Amino acid sequence: MNRRLYPGRDYRRAQSIDELRELARRRLPNFSFEYVEGGSDDEFTLARNRAIFQSITLQPRTLRNVGTRDLRRDVFGKPSALPFMVGPTGFNGLLTAGGDLRLAEAAARAGIPFVLSNASTSSIEEIAAIDGIRAWMQIYLYRTRDHVAKLVERVRRLELEAIVVTVDSAIFGNREWDRRNYVRPLQLDLRNKLDVALHPEWVWDVLVPNGVPRFANLGDLLPPGKDSVKGAASALAAELDPSLNWDDIAWLRDIWKGKLIVKGMIHPADAEIALGYGVDGVVLSNHGGRQLDGSVSAMETLAEVARLARGRMSVFLDGGFRRGSDIVKALLLGADAVLLGRAALYGLAAGKGPGASHAIEILRSEVDRTLGLLGCSSLDELSPELIHAPAWRAAAQAVAGHAPHGAGEAGSNLDGRRMPIDAFS
Numbered sequence: 001m002n003r004r005l006y007p008g009r010d011y012r013r014a015q016s017i018d019e020l021r022e023l024a025r026r027r028l029p030n031f032s033f034e035y036v037e038g039g040s041d042d043e044f045t046l047a048r049n050r051a052i053f054q055s056i057t058l059q060p061r062t063l064r065n066v067g068t069r070d071l072r073r074d075v076f077g078k079p080s081a082l083p084f085m086v087g088p089t090g091f092n093g094l095l096t097a098g099g100d101l102r103l104a105e106a107a108a109r110a111g112i113p114f115v116l117s118n119a120s121t122s123s124i125e126e127i128a129a130i131d132g133i134r135a136w137m138q139i140y141l142y143r144t145r146d147h148v149a150k151l152v153e154r155v156r157r158l159e160l161e162a163i164v165v166t167v168d169s170a171i172f173g174n175r176e177w178d179r180r181n182y183v184r185p186l187q188l189d190l191r192n193k194l195d196v197a198l199h200p201e202w203v204w205d206v207l208v209p210n211g212v213p214r215f216a217n218l219g220d221l222l223p224p225g226k227d228s229v230k231g232a233a234s235a236l237a238a239e240l241d242p243s244l245n246w247d248d249i250a251w252l253r254d255i256w257k258g259k260l261i262v263k264g265m266i267h268p269a270d271a272e273i274a275l276g277y278g279v280d281g282v283v284l285s286n287h288g289g290r291q292l293d294g295s296v297s298a299m300e301t302l303a304e305v306a307r308l309a310r311g312r313m314s315v316f317l318d319g320g321f322r323r324g325s326d327i328v329k330a331l332l333l334g335a336d337a338v339l340l341g342r343a344a345l346y347g348l349a350a351g352k353g354p355g356a357s358h359a360i361e362i363l364r365s366e367v368d369r370t371l372g373l374l375g376c377s378s379l380d381e382l383s384p385e386l387i388h389a390p391a392w393r394a395a396a397q398a399v400a401g402h403a404p405h406g407a408g409e410a411g412s413n414l415d416g417r418r419m420p421i422d423a424f425s
């Protein structure tokens, strides 16, 4: 049944991430909402990131006393209050003033890590100063390596725990909706200009106080006066380096001794290689369906990667997580934790900082409820037997080191090379 979503404007009345999305859609000008929402090409991967969760059916246990439930998860040996964190997203200042700060504060309040995007409109220094923050910095390996080295030095000085290097964007995905909204690069067309005028609340929040938001961490990379989100696009595009390869990861590993996480791979063979370069973790990701259209969802290679990584590096993933049950399914398949992308942004756009907290709270309560309904008191009790779909269960069993569920056919999913693609129908 197609249910009617909450039609009002009070983010506190949103019952789900989908309802926050609707509020965000109403509050943001079209160009800004499409920027958050869109995928590449025909958006097949964007859709697959959501659809995949439907194929992972669950079979709960009952009568197990789930009177108390513990949602904590250790990430790099330190407790996180929840098994998910806020992932890196650029241009957050276009959703609300100080968008990165508001998101980071929400993450700190919830006791979960926050990953600051390289394309953020707040500086790492501002983020690091937030009380109780556990911040990680996401970087791109731009052509100007000197800039990258200086950024790494800033991260070191601030004693941040981790650097997340995104490797799926050396060539930019084809985002047609984005180009369609402009007559020239970053010059909105008339329709979108009029649409901005129809969103005075957003204009007062975002544009009036400080003008077009500025990139806060890229100062020395951009020509003087070109650090506004509007002015920097061409300079940044020229910095993308399609010759990126594993030597660059070795270089980064050499200059950064803290936790190093590679984000934006999805092939198990790449995860295997990453192990050889001494990285501490990977984020399996197709960039929210914004890069290669046709890519599988990270959920589909998760179990295989978790199996090969077990005890050697952490495995995170993102893409399409909108319900607590989605997060629990990833944990069942061996994820250490999940990164939120749009789910957190919908909350931020719908209700600023408190809206971001509301999004996190919705997902917290959904993870908690799912855990209880499955008959588990803690995340450690999640086990492959709770998955009903046979191919997915076999994949989860392989991660957990259980014997294959029967030989032959099921075994073919367990040889470390094939994934339960057949489970997706």
Ligand SMILES: Cc1cc2nc3c(=O)[nH]c(=O)nc-3n(C[C@H](O)[C@H](O)[C@H](O)COP(=O)(O)O)c2cc1C
Pocket (backbone or CB within 6 Å): 035, 036, 037, 049, 087, 088, 089, 090, 117, 118, 119, 138, 166, 263, 285, 286, 287, 288, 289, 318, 319, 320, 321, 339, 340, 341, 342, 343
């Ligand atoms: C608006 C937006 C901006 C993003 N900016 C970045 C970024 O600056 N760096 C990065 O590594 N990933 C970026 N991503 C990708 C996200 O980190 C994440 O991989 C993706 O959003 C996950 O999919 P989901 O939004 O469906 O949860 C961005 C995604 C969105 C939607």
